[in-house]
Amino acid sequence: MHIESLAPGEVFVFGSNAQGAHGAGAARTAYEKFGAVWGQGSGLQGQSYGIDTMSGFEVLRREVAEFVSVARQHPELTFLLTPVGCGIAGYAAADVAPLFTDAPGNVELPAQFRAVIEIPDAGENDDPAGGAPSEARAKPSAAGKPGSAVRGRHDRGAAGDRQQYWDGRYGDSPRLWSGRVNAALADVAADLVPGTALDLGCGEGGDALWLAEHGWRVTGVDVSTVALERADAEARRRGLDIAWQSADLESWQPRDDYDLVSACFLQAPEDFNRSAVLHRMSRCVRPGGHLLIVSHAAMPPWSQHHDHADMPTIESELAAVGAPTEWTIVIAEKRQRAATGPDGQHGLLDDNVVLLLRR
Numbered sequence: 001m002h003i004e005s006l007a008p009g010e011v012f013v014f015g016s017n018a019q020g021a022h023g024a025g026a027a028r029t030a031y032e033k034f035g036a037v038w039g040q041g042s043g044l045q046g047q048s049y050g051i052d053t054m055s056g057f058e059v060l061r062r063e064v065a066e067f068v069s070v071a072r073q074h075p076e077l078t079f080l081l082t083p084v085g086c087g088i089a090g091y092a093a094a095d096v097a098p099l100f101t102d103a104p105g106n107v108e109l110p111a112q113f114r115a116v117i118e119i120p121d122a123g124e125n126d127d128p129a130g131g132a133p134s135e136a137r138a139k140p141s142a143a144g145k146p147g148s149a150v151r152g153r154h155d156r157g158a159a160g161d162r163q164q165y166w167d168g169r170y171g172d173s174p175r176l177w178s179g180r181v182n183a184a185l186a187d188v189a190a191d192l193v194p195g196t197a198l199d200l201g202c203g204e205g206g207d208a209l210w211l212a213e214h215g216w217r218v219t220g221v222d223v224s225t226v227a228l229e230r231a232d233a234e235a236r237r238r239g240l241d242i243a244w245q246s247a248d249l250e251s252w253q254p255r256d257d258y259d260l261v262s263a264c265f266l267q268a269p270e271d272f273n274r275s276a277v278l279h280r281m282s283r284c285v286r287p288g289g290h291l292l293i294v295s296h297a298a299m300p301p302w303s304q305h306h307d308h309a310d311m312p313t314i315e316s317e318l319a320a321v322g323a324p325t326e327w328t329i330v331i332a333e334k335r336q337r338a339a340t341g342p343d344g345q346h347g348l349l350d351d352n353v354v355l356l357l358r359r
């Protein structure tokens with residue numbers, strides 16, 4: 001549903017954030033056309049209504065319940081719901097649509113949501129359009145977020161904890177990383193023909209922004225929405241078009257294959273099955289494309305986080321990808337680089353750099 005104008009009595013319902021920064025997507029449309037108020041995160045504003053989709057699934061659930069109650073109190077209004085939560089917030093329609101099951105008749109649902117909640121059971125529908133609901137029900141959450149129809153309690157908790165941990169780390173400072181491209185990525189990509197790229201654990205977007213500026217069509221994925229909002233703001237400032245995906249890589253599955261899949265410092269102190277993620281994501285490199293893995297081979301001398309599980313080695317990175325006959329090893333080496341720590345300390349860091357070409 002692409003809404004350009006509203007009749008009197010119609011209200012445009014859009015996905016928002018707690019800060020009321022209506023900078024992109026439907027929120028921007030609401031701000032530019034339908035009276036959304038900059039700084040107001042949720043509720044009725046002008047001829048629009050904001051639902052905070054960026055503060056975790058529990059908040060989203062509460063926001064939707066509040067919206068449904070407001071819609072009931074205003075039968076004179078018609079609420080045109082956009083697929084809230086399914087843009088940068090990264091949820092699947094299968095996650096969000098069920099929250100609107102009790103919405104009154106003056107709420108017009110988007111087609112994606114109707115496909116999930118208005119057809120009784122996937123597989124019972126002979127209509128050719130019936131593929132949509134069964135797909136929506138069966139596929140894992142695009143976000144790997146709580147509420148997925150197919151993931152269990154333990155997964156939901158782990159995904160939520162990861163996001164909380166990383167949002168907290170990013171939230172502790174206005175900027176966590178340098179904002180510059182990783183040297184190994186710039187070095188490697190300089191020799192490649194630009195195509196499509198997937199940046200795993202893109203953080204504040206240093207690599208994704210650099211790739212986009214060098215002609216790549218980039219998707220950046222991260223579990224932290226705080227990091228992604230920073231990356232998105234910087235992309236907009238530079239006029240770059242990058243697809244950001246808020247997702248937990250332990251469950252997220254890309255729909256496409258890529259010319260370059262990059263995992264630079266995709267390392268985490270918390271419980272994270274990195275090898276399994278690398279293995280699965282390596283399958284998203286198209287034949288003739290490249291997989292780049294760059295990792296800390298040792299903790300930086302100034303790091304207070306000495307609790308990373310076993311540090312990766314060149315051998316363990318290659319083992320994670322597996323299937324040696326499918327790959328040509330282009331680079332597999334340790335590199336040292338000079339770096340400056342958070343308090344200005346100078347030191348040498350050891351990185352693993354692995355570049356594989358998919359045959």
Ligand SMILES: C[S@@+](CC[C@H](N)C(=O)[O-])C[C@H]1O[C@@H](n2cnc3c(N)ncnc32)[C@H](O)[C@@H]1O
Nearest residue numbers: 166177201202203222223224248249264265268
């Ligand atoms: C050490 S930072 C590296 C950021 C960036 N690649 C760089 O080189 O500056 C690791 C990043 O991975 C993300 N991350 C950690 N676990 C993740 C997961 N399970 N799914 C998606 N992203 C994750 C974190 O939010 C963080 O942004």
